[in-house]
Amino acid sequence: MRMLMQMIRVRMNRQRKSEASQGYCSSNGTACYAYSSGPTTTSILAVVTGGAFCSVHSIPMRKAVDDLRNHLSVPSNFEIIFSQGGGLLQFSTVVTNLVNQYRLINRTRPQDPVFADYLVTGTWNSRQFSHDLKTFDSIPDQSTWKFGDHHPAFIYYCDNETVNGVEFTEEGILGGSGLPKNYEDVPIVVDMSSKILTRCIPTRLWDRVGVIFEGAQKNMRPSGLTVVVVRKDLMEVMDIVPVLIV
Numbered sequence: 676m677r678m679l680m681q682m683i684r685v686r687m688n689r690q691r692k693s694e695a696s697q698g699y700c701s702s703n704g705t706a707c708y709a710y711s712s713g714p715t716t717t718s719i720l721a722v723v724t725g726g727a728f729c730s731v732h733s734i735p736m737r738k739a740v741d742d743l744r745n746h747l748s749v750p751s752n753f754e755i756i757f758s759q760g761g762g763l764l765q766f767s768t769v770v771t772n773l774v775n776q777y778r779l780i781n782r783t784r785p786q787d788p789v790f791a792d793y794l795v796t797g798t799w800n801s802r803q804f805s806h807d808l809k810t811f812d813s814i815p816d817q818s819t820w821k822f823g824d825h826h827p828a829f830i831y832y833c834d835n836e837t838v839n840g841v842e843f844t845e846e847g848i849l850g851g852s853g854l855p856k857n858y859e860d861v862p863i864v865v866d867m868s869s870k871i872l873t874r875c876i877p878t879r880l881w882d883r884v885g886v887i888f889e890g891a892q893k894n895m896r897p898s899g900l901t902v903v904v905v906r907k908d909l910m911e912v913m914d915i916v917p918v919l920i921v
Contacts, residue, residue: 736757739757740755740757743755743902746872747871747872747876747904748875748876748878748881749881749904750881752906752907752908753881753904753905753906753907754904754905754907754910755902755903755904756902756903756904756905757900757901757902757903758900758901758902758903759899759900759901760901761890761892761898761901762866762868762888762889762890762901764901765866765888765901765903768903769829769831769864769886769888770791772909772910772911773791773828773829773862773864773885773886773909774789774791774828775911776828776909776911777789777828777829779911789827789828790823790825790826790827790828791827791828791829791830791831792822792823792827792829792830792831792861793830793831793832794820794830794831794832794833794848813841814841814843816851817848817850817851817852817853818852822854822855822857822858824857826857826861827858827861828861828862829861829862829863829864829885829886830848830854830858830861830862830863830864831863831864831865831866832847832848832863832864832865832866833865833866833868833869834847834865834866834867834869834870835867835868835869835870836869837869842870845874845875845876845877845880846877846879846880847863847865847880848863849863849879849880849883862884862885862886862906862909863880863883863884863885864884864885864886864887864888865880865884865886865887865888866888866889867887867888867889868888868889868890868893868894869893869894870894871889871893871894871895871902872894872895873894884906885905885906885909886903886904886905886906886909887903887904888901888902888903888904889901889902
């Protein structure tokens with residue numbers, strides 16, 4: 676609040692001091708009071724519109740986004756979002772948004788089923804899948820993976836399950852024999868919390884991925900920040916915005 680008052684006072688017009696003493700701050704005679712004794716000659720809305728509130732933070736924020744884009748070689752068709760809630764919040768965010776996107780593209784009816792595929796390779800995938808917890812110690816050979824004939828809204832995996840010591844190679848699920856042909860345009864969702872910024876993300880994976888998210892507390896900064904990298908064509912406005920934090 677003190678910073679706000681400083682900004683407003685700097686922008687005050689001294690030539691209208693007499694009007695300010697009467698409580699007016701605009702040519703139409705509308706009174707405008709700040710959160711301090713007496714009125715101000717500059718509308719608080721004018722200060723907000725001018726960007727005075729965020730100018731202190733916008734330059735470091737833009738630099739942080741640019742630096743992260745450079746370090747991760749994030750293509751220009753992806754947005755970088757700083758969020759909160761950790762990976763658990765992204766579990767629900769990914770499902771809500773990508774299923775909505777799938778319905779919009781395919782023009783499905785509300786009663787039509789929508790599928791999503793999960794590679795359950797450890798504890799975090801199990802939470803995402805709401806599956807019974809099991810003990811995992813390796814990633815099965817891709818030839819044994821069971822893919823459906825359906826066209827899912829997305830396919831999700833965690834690239835490094837630190838709880839169970841299970842880790843994919845750099846190319847993730849695209850390594851080895853890759854994915855079936857009916858998955859060629861299915862967005863890949865990757866939880867990279869455990870090894871983000873520790874190695875390069877291959878161009879081949881960027882060409883197929885839809886969403887990458889990571890809790891920053893492991894490799895980037897203290898807890899409280901979640902970084903979400905989203906392909907722009909997957910960002911559509913929804914009819915309703917669900918409550919994601921309760």
